[in-house]
Amino acid sequence: MSIGPGRLGRLLYVVIAEPTATAAGRHAATEAHLAYLAEIEASGHLFLAGPTVDDAGQSTGGGLFVLRAASRAEAEAIAARDPYNAGGYRRVRVQPWRLDQGAFGIDVSLTGGSIRLR
DSSP: OOOOTTOOOEEEEEEEEEEOTTGGGGGGGHHHHHHHHHHHHHTTOEEEEEEEEOTTSOEEEEEEEEEOOSSHHHHHHHHHHSHHHHTTSEEEEEEEEEEOSOOOOEEEETTTTEEEEO
């Protein structure tokens, strides 16, 4: 597939995790959820992740993940194993996404313990 000049063309998978009616009980699975995120980060599958929040910055019970995977089926399987999703606290939709444009930088201060995205 030719995507043309000025486009990166990197295929990633966006996982949109919406809270279910039982989302308030997800705290029972939070430790396992965070451990799973660390596991898929270490395996190279997790690119970015975080909760969806309201205007005050409070979690809405949902989340968004960007995964590196060989296929949509693999991304769906990775998302399904997340303890929040497997436990029924969230339902997920996996959408292929072609990363084409944009730019970012990261400043890390080990001494200051800070990370700044720009």
